Amino acid sequence: MIGIIMFGVALVxxxxxxxxxxxFGGVALFFGVFAxxxxxxxxxxxxxxxxxxxxxxxxxxxxxxxGVVLQRTRLAExxxxxxxxxxxxxxxxxAISTILVGALLAASTGVVGASVVAMGLISLPVxxxxxxxxxxxxxxxxxxxxxxxxxxxxGDVLGLPVGDxxxxxxxxGVVLIGLYIIYILIMTRLKPETAPAMPEDPTRSRKQEIxxxxxxxxPPLALIxxxxxxxxxxxxxxxxxxxxxGVGAIVLALIYRQFSFKMVWxxxxxxxxxxxMVFAILIGATAFxxxxxxxxxxxxxxxxxxxxxxxxxxxxxxxxxxxxILGFFIDFVEISFIIVPxxxxxxxxxxxxxxxxxxxxxMNLQTSFLTPPFGFSLFYLKGVAPPEVRTTDIYRGIIPFIxxxxxxLALIxxxxxWFGMSSTY
Amino acid sequence: MRxxxxxxxxLDRLATFCGWVACLAMILxxxxxxxxVVARYLxxxxxxxxxxxxxxxxxxxxxxxxxxxxxxxxxxRVDVFYARWGDKAKAWINLIGAVIFVLPFAYLIGTYGYDFxxxxxxxxxxxxxxxxxxxxxxxxxxxxxxxxxxxxxGLGMITFALRVMSGEKSYEVEHSAGGLA
Amino acid sequence: xxxxxxxxxxTWGPNFPIFGxxxxxxxxxxxxxxxGRLRIRIDSxxxxxxxxxxxxxxxxxxxxxxxxxxxYWKGKVPNTLFFTSMPFGMTAQEQYAWFYYGDGMELMQExxxxxxxxxxxxxxxxxxxxxxxxxxxxxxDDLQGLKMRIPGFAGEVFAEVGVSxxxxxxxxxxxxxxxxxxxxxxxxxxxxxxxxxxQQIADYYYTGWHEPxxxxxxxxxxxxxxxxxxxxQEILRIxxxxxxxxxxxQSQHENAQAWASIKEEYPDVQVKQFPEAVFEAMYKAxxxxxxxxxxxxxxxxxxxxxxEEYLKKSRAYTDISERAYLNTxxxxx
Ligand code: NA
Ligand code: NA
Numbered sequence: 016m017i018g019i020i021m022f023g024v025a026l027v028x029x030x031x032x033x034x035x036x037x038x039f040g041g042v043a044l045f046f047g048v049f050a051x052x053x054x055x056x057x058x059x060x061x062x063x064x065x066x067x068x069x070x071x072x073x074x075x076x077x078x079x080x081x082g083v084v085l086q087r088t089r090l091a092e093x094x095x096x097x098x099x100x101x102x103x104x105x106x107x108x109x110a111i112s113t114i115l116v117g118a119l120l121a122a123s124t125g126v127v128g129a130s131v132v133a134m135g136l137i138s139l140p141v142x143x144x145x146x147x148x149x150x151x152x153x154x155x156x157x158x159x160x161x162x163x164x165x166x167x168x169x170g171d172v173l174g175l176p177v178g179d180x181x182x183x184x185x186x187x188g189v190v191l192i193g194l195y196i197i198y199i200l201i202m203t204r205l206k207p208e209t210a211p212a213m214p215e216d217p218t219r220s221r222k223q224e225i226x227x228x229x230x231x232x233x234p235p236l237a238l239i240x241x242x243x244x245x246x247x248x249x250x251x252x253x254x255x256x257x258x259x260x261g262v263g264a265i266v267l268a269l270i271y272r273q274f275s276f277k278m279v280w281x282x283x284x285x286x287x288x289x290x291x292m293v294f295a296i297l298i299g300a301t302a303f304x305x306x307x308x309x310x311x312x313x314x315x316x317x318x319x320x321x322x323x324x325x326x327x328x329x330x331x332x333x334x335x336x337x338x339x340i341l342g343f344f345i346d347f348v349e350i351s352f353i354i355v356p357x358x359x360x361x362x363x364x365x366x367x368x369x370x371x372x373x374x375x376x377x378m379n380l381q382t383s384f385l386t387p388p389f390g391f392s393l394f395y396l397k398g399v400a401p402p403e404v405r406t407t408d409i410y411r412g413i414i415p416f417i418x419x420x421x422x423x424l425a426l427i428x429x430x431x432x433w434f435g436m437s438s439t440y
Numbered sequence: 441m442r443x444x445x446x447x448x449x450x451l452d453r454l455a456t457f458c459g460w461v462a463c464l465a466m467i468l469x470x471x472x473x474x475x476x477v478v479a480r481y482l483x484x485x486x487x488x489x490x491x492x493x494x495x496x497x498x499x500x501x502x503x504x505x506x507x508x509x510x511x512x513x514x515x516x517r518v519d520v521f522y523a524r525w526g527d528k529a530k531a532w533i534n535l536i537g538a539v540i541f542v543l544p545f546a547y548l549i550g551t552y553g554y555d556f557x558x559x560x561x562x563x564x565x566x567x568x569x570x571x572x573x574x575x576x577x578x579x580x581x582x583x584x585x586x587x588x589x590x591x592x593x594g595l596g597m598i599t600f601a602l603r604v605m606s607g608e609k610s611y612e613v614e615h616s617a618g619g620l621a
Numbered sequence: 622x623x624x625x626x627x628x629x630x631x632t633w634g635p636n637f638p639i640f641g642x643x644x645x646x647x648x649x650x651x652x653x654x655x656x657g658r659l660r661i662r663i664d665s666x667x668x669x670x671x672x673x674x675x676x677x678x679x680x681x682x683x684x685x686x687x688x689x690x691x692x693y694w695k696g697k698v699p700n701t702l703f704f705t706s707m708p709f710g711m712t713a714q715e716q717y718a719w720f721y722y723g724d725g726m727e728l729m730q731e732x733x734x735x736x737x738x739x740x741x742x743x744x745x746x747x748x749x750x751x752x753x754x755x756x757x758x759x760x761x762d763d764l765q766g767l768k769m770r771i772p773g774f775a776g777e778v779f780a781e782v783g784v785s786x787x788x789x790x791x792x793x794x795x796x797x798x799x800x801x802x803x804x805x806x807x808x809x810x811x812x813x814x815x816x817x818x819x820q821q822i823a824d825y826y827y828t829g830w831h832e833p834x835x836x837x838x839x840x841x842x843x844x845x846x847x848x849x850x851x852x853x854q855e856i857l858r859i860x861x862x863x864x865x866x867x868x869x870x871q872s873q874h875e876n877a878q879a880w881a882s883i884k885e886e887y888p889d890v891q892v893k894q895f896p897e898a899v900f901e902a903m904y905k906a907x908x909x910x911x912x913x914x915x916x917x918x919x920x921x922x923x924x925x926x927x928x929e930e931y932l933k934k935s936r937a938y939t940d941i942s943e944r945a946y947l948n949t950x951x952x953x954x
Pocket of ligand 1: 342343382389391
């Protein structure tokens with residue numbers, strides 16, 4: 016019960032505008048000390064240490080660094096505007112380019128925070144500079160494909176081969192990206208002013224435009240290929256590839272004569288600021304979830320879940336609803352470890368195909384990054400957005416993208432065969 | 441008021457120092473990871489010590505970065521109302537928040553983090569892996585250090601809020617929330 | 622009568638097969654035997670978030686008990702290394718005999734005592750497999766520069782013969798092996814390896830040598846233990862011992878089943894043994910490292926001597942009993 020009251024209080028406190036990380040930490044502190052005493056916080060150094068030793072999260076500062084260098088050297092802008100030019104007079108070109116580049120990055124990093132923040136750094140200023148609507152721009156960054164990190168954790172919790180999960184996630188990912196793009200196309204048809212087409216240069220022919228755009232895309236795109244390629248060829252793990260990206264960005268800067276030690280130092284400064292923002296939230300949230308579970312919140316959740324119906328469709332629909340709603344409040348690792356183990360044996364007993372079930376959960380969890388009030392991606396986006404983008408802009412901007420994700424989730428529930436899966440064995 | 445300004449400027453320098461350490465760690469970490477990949481792929485040489493150094497540096501980046509970002513107002517706020525308020529109201533929010541949230545949080549992490557590091561020192565803890573780094577207490581000690589600097593940055597929020605209240609400073613100018621460049 | 626609720630932190634995540642069942646099993650037995658006077662509440666790593674902080678948390682009294690493996694604490698207390706399993710060491714039967722009828726329990730207590738802790742055997746995985754390799758190992762040369770995820774003391778032995786032990790986050794192990802970022806992975810045995818899917822991407826499954834009898838551990842905070850009345854102490858002791866023994870048997874069962882399914886579904890997987898020259902080199906490296914570990918530490922040298930002596934004696938009997946029988950069977954079949 017204490018956990019639930021704590022959620023309510025944290026929500027109200029967040030609205031006051033004090034930094035999110037410390038609001039989480041501070042509220043947790045009051046409830047924790049009140050319910051369990053000071054000594055509960057003796058667990059905090061261990062929890063911080065486990066973040067420190069989580070080497071997968073190392074990708075966060077490294078990818079941010081790559082993003083910042085690309086932004087400072089204006090290479091990112093060049094990539095996105097050139098891609099946008101390829102779309103010619105078509106409005107929304109920049110947004111579509113952002114979606115494509117973001118999908119590449121998200122698929123390669125696997126760490127949601129890293130790709131959202133890096134893309135936010137790279138593309139938000141460009142879209143805003145080209146007079147894109149604030150909501151459409153930030154919403155665009157709410158696009159996600161199921162990141163590998165969720166699949167790996169689910170593979171572990173459900174005892175499924177990771178390789179099979181990766182394969183099964185490909186089609187849902189492709190469909191998601193397709194729908195995001197279709198949405199942008201429809202939106203820009205209805206309201207062209209939200210995403211104006213790139214201005215055409217009257218002195219050059221369309222062909223010249225395309226050639227120069229293609230030429231401009233190559234270097235930054237090569238960088239992304241290096242990052243992805245190093246992962247797929249096994250030269251580097253996904254975490255390490257982010258360091259290659261950072262060094263590669265600096266090399267590009269050298270080639271384009273944008274390099275200076277000051278640029279590197281300033282990039283490091285920006286990186287530190289954004290990284291600190293991300294990890295402060297992680298640490299505040301871990302204090303929060305510590306108090307939640309040590310005051311019995313996890314047992315209450317367990318009770319709710321064991322009351323789910325024992326008939327296949329009712330079970331699936333309610334289980335998905337429960338995860339979706341909990342995803343509004345709790346982070347996905349907690350859900351994977353607390354809730355999935357309770358649901359899994361029930362699903363298995365019903366003869367539900369566990370691979371399909373896992374993909375449903377993964378799709379559902381990725382949405383939880385976006386749903387207010389506790390959607391980590393929302394906080395991260397706010398953290399890197401220019402001051403004129405308000406929290407409410409972000410909340411409203413992502414709604415259509417959440418809707419698309421829920422739509423695809425529903426499609427996979429109803430027509431698993433469209434995605435190369437079956438609902439039962 | 442004079443001594444508040446002096447104190448505030450001192451605290452600002454402390455936060456800047458944290459940021460400087462974090463930046464240095466950031467650059468070293470990128471170089472470290474890059475070196476490890478190149479050494480492994482091209483020269484087939486792997487050093488667990490160097491691999492462990494990666495997360496040591498990465499920890500310094502965020503643990504020292506948090507107090508720096510607190511001063512630089514780099515932490516996210518839900519600004520549904522905050523953005524509309526005037527400087528006085530913002531100052532009050534920051535002052536009260538620093539007193540009831542930041543300082544107690546830093547205090548608890550600091551005291552328990554101190555025990556955590558001392559215990560490791562007493563045991564002479566090192567890495568358990570072949571070729572791993574010795575003296576684990578050093579990296580564990582970064583936790584209480586970070587807490588200490590979070591506390592000083594929290595104090596800095598208070599002194600800055602007082603300066604804003606007196607009309608001598610304002611949030612828009614010094615503290616540009618969100619956005620980087 | 623007073624009731625006690627002990628809080629136990631385990632290194633594993635919730636519902637972790639076999640290892641996690643040993644803890645639950647122990648808690649259930651203790652509660653039933655004590656008629657509800659002794660309850661044990663288990664917190665998995667998702668709750669305490671410190672899988673490798675179990676030692677410290679039990680030591681400090683943040684938890685009353687722990688379930689983990691002794692060799693994880695080697696960096697903190699070097700002598701804890703010896704109570705899990707040693708390369709070229711005893712089999713599970715032999716090692717249990719050493720613990721309960723040799724000097725094992727006393728020596729273990731001597732190591733843990735100064736840290737306000739008690740340690741008890743906590744379940745055995747049986748012999749662990751030598752790991753999944755993507756290339757065949759035909760000579761010591763093939764090991765040079767081979768990048769392998771293998772932690773701890775066995776990693777040091779491998780390093781001595783030319784392998785490059787490599788740290789990879791568990792979440793990235795599968796992809797790292799699949800894409801040749803590393804060449805080999807050591808995990809546990811069929812039942813647990815199957816979950817990570819290595820059989821899909823590596824064809825050579827090497828037999829074990831480095832952990833012939835991995836024994837987990839139950840840690841108990843000494844003050845907690847002393848608070849318990851004598852009958853509950855005994856109930857707890859018996860529950861831990863029974864759960865440990867049961868885990869060895871369950872491991873045998875689950876591994877046999879998992880192995881059968883790997884054989885059927887992945888016919889390309891070949892079981893291999895390292896060539897004799899490789900074993901000899903590793904054996905030599907092992908002896909050298911053991912000698913180094915024993916040097917300059919009185920307790921360490923006593924432990925090493927006790928294990929060596931016990932191994933020699935019990936192996937002589939194992940040779941004419943288990944081994945002779947298995948050899949005979951191999952001929953008959
Ligand atoms: Na959420
Ligand atoms: Na192992």
